[in-house]
Amino acid sequence: MSLASPYISKTEFLNYLTCPGYAWHLRHHGDARPSPDEGALRRMREGHHVESLARDLFPGGYLVTSRNPARADRETRAAMAAGYTVIFQATALAEAGMIARADVLVRAGEAWHLIEVKSSSADPEKPRDVVRKHLNDITFQSIAFHNAGIPVQQLSLLVLNRTYRRNGSVDARDLFVRFDVTEDVRAAELLVLPIIEDAIATLLNSRVAAKCDCHRKTRTNRCELFSHFHPHIPERNTIYNIGSIQRTSLLPALDRGVLMMVDWPDDIPLGARQRRQVEVARNGVEVAHREKIAAFVQQFAEPLWYLDYETFQSPVPLWEGYAPHQQITFQYSLHRIGSDGESSHYEYLAESSVHDPTESLLRQLAEDMGSEGSVLVWNKSFEFGRNTEMAERYPHYAEFLHDVNSRMIDLADAVKHGWWEHPDFQGSWSLKQVLPVAAPEMNYKLLDIGDGGTASERWMQAVLDSPCLLSDTERSAVLRALRIYCTQDTLAMVRIRDYMLGLLA
Numbered sequence: 001m002s003l004a005s006p007y008i009s010k011t012e013f014l015n016y017l018t019c020p021g022y023a024w025h026l027r028h029h030g031d032a033r034p035s036p037d038e039g040a041l042r043r044m045r046e047g048h049h050v051e052s053l054a055r056d057l058f059p060g061g062y063l064v065t066s067r068n069p070a071r072a073d074r075e076t077r078a079a080m081a082a083g084y085t086v087i088f089q090a091t092a093l094a095e096a097g098m099i100a101r102a103d104v105l106v107r108a109g110e111a112w113h114l115i116e117v118k119s120s121s122a123d124p125e126k127p128r129d130v131v132r133k134h135l136n137d138i139t140f141q142s143i144a145f146h147n148a149g150i151p152v153q154q155l156s157l158l159v160l161n162r163t164y165r166r167n168g169s170v171d172a173r174d175l176f177v178r179f180d181v182t183e184d185v186r187a188a189e190l191l192v193l194p195i196i197e198d199a200i201a202t203l204l205n206s207r208v209a210a211k212c213d214c215h216r217k218t219r220t221n222r223c224e225l226f227s228h229f230h231p232h233i234p235e236r237n238t239i240y241n242i243g244s245i246q247r248t249s250l251l252p253a254l255d256r257g258v259l260m261m262v263d264w265p266d267d268i269p270l271g272a273r274q275r276r277q278v279e280v281a282r283n284g285v286e287v288a289h290r291e292k293i294a295a296f297v298q299q300f301a302e303p304l305w306y307l308d309y310e311t312f313q314s315p316v317p318l319w320e321g322y323a324p325h326q327q328i329t330f331q332y333s334l335h336r337i338g339s340d341g342e343s344s345h346y347e348y349l350a351e352s353s354v355h356d357p358t359e360s361l362l363r364q365l366a367e368d369m370g371s372e373g374s375v376l377v378w379n380k381s382f383e384f385g386r387n388t389e390m391a392e393r394y395p396h397y398a399e400f401l402h403d404v405n406s407r408m409i410d411l412a413d414a415v416k417h418g419w420w421e422h423p424d425f426q427g428s429w430s431l432k433q434v435l436p437v438a439a440p441e442m443n444y445k446l447l448d449i450g451d452g453g454t455a456s457e458r459w460m461q462a463v464l465d466s467p468c469l470l471s472d473t474e475r476s477a478v479l480r481a482l483r484i485y486c487t488q489d490t491l492a493m494v495r496i497r498d499y500m501l502g503l504l505a
């Protein structure tokens with residue numbers, strides 16, 4: 001949308017609902033915003049793929065191709081006049097100041113049935129969550145089309161069916177489930193209309209600059225513009241970095257002008273762990289609760305197996321038996337440390353997309369991992385959950401996977417429970433935050449791939465994309481970087497456990 005456009009789009013309205021300041025800034029200074037990352041671009045492509053599959057359900061539809069709003073509106077009306085009964089990307093310019101593009105518009109007598117296609121998934125028997133999630137979105141469309149003089153008598157959401165399991169080629173009739181949301185939208189319109197009017201008045205007014213009030217909230221509310229609005233607030237060591245801090249605790253401290261954690265007023269209540277974190281920050285030295293750590297590490301049975309998975313998700317299942325958005329494990333790293341301290345490393349990385357990689361991954365994991373010893377992971381729910389899902393899909397590995405889960409211990413518990421505290425943890429138990437304390441030389445920022453999201457995205461580029469846009473050299477470099485990254489995750493845990501033992505010395 002051009003900066004001078006007298007219309008707000010649905011995306012702008014949804015941004016406005018999240019934060020008026022954010023929406024205003026994007027509209028008037030959007031060029032200052034960082035370009036979408038590779039993951040965001042893929043999600044857009046996946047969204048387009050889902051939409052194009054949904055079009056199979058409406059044969060003979062007319063696709064509006066103009067991107068210019070006024071031309072798209074004229075093209076839509078021309079298609080209607082020409083007698084088309086299905087129009088994709090039907091566009092309405094509403095005089096009130098809205099532009100709406102409907103994914104599908106189907107003729108229904110003298111009026112139209114508006115259908116929004118979403119990459120979300122839902123259980124056909126439990127539509128409420130997905131309806132709630134997209135209600136503002138489709139209500140904006142309804143009001144805009146009505147205001148543009150295009151009558152809409154029925155509204156539906158078309159989403160991915162969570163109970164679908166791929167069986168052969170993808171059939172859109174099975175992949176999607178449709179929910180009629182006409183009554184929900186009609187009930188919402190009276191509430192949403194005044195908010196749309198506020199959004200139009202705010203976003204079209206270039207003279208009233210955006211405000212940002214996230215300095216009065218916890219860090220979880222922030223968007224990428226926070227440092228732009230509050231350049232004086234440091235990233236670390238502030239009261240916002242106190243773990244699980246609530247707004248009700250933050251506000252009284254902020255009202256007294258307190259910003260840094262070390263200055264926390266003693267008369268403002270904190271939880272026991274939060275207070276310990278403040279103390280650790282004040283003293284500037286780590287605290288180890290030796291008895292707790294000793295009891296924790298003593299339960300580890302040798303040999304020790306350090307395990308880490310990398311996964312990806314796809315809205316449209318790629319292989320037999322998978323559901324929409326199901327996590328698929330494509331890589332593991334496994335370090336074994338024997339009772340004599342001897343270290344061995346095992347790994348698996350799927351390099352071909354012809355078959356579901358899970359079975360060959362499990363075959364190798366079952367060969368690599370012995371039946372004795374504890375399995376150490378960082379954030380147990382992730383590896384535990386993947387094992388449970390893989391056991392369901394491959395029952396002949398169920399006994400092995402359930403046994404691995406029964407031996408699984410979350411190494412992060414030492415930090416999560418506060419048995420080991422360090423000023424540099426900043427109230428977080430993330431591996432990326434804890435590792436620099438135990439092994440400062442192992443810096444994720446120095447790796448070509450330094451986080452799970454990038455690993456997933458790069459693997460898809462190197463292995464899944466067809467055609468692959470990488471040269472052979474680039475592809476090899478990505479696969480090498482993936483191996484290095486996943487190996488670092490398990491080696492990081494080895495070093496952290498060694499560090500914990502050092503705390504007991």
Ligand code: SF4
Binds near residue numbers: 019213222225
């Ligand atoms: S940091 Fe928060 S208040 Fe500020 S623009 Fe972003 S979302 Fe809005």
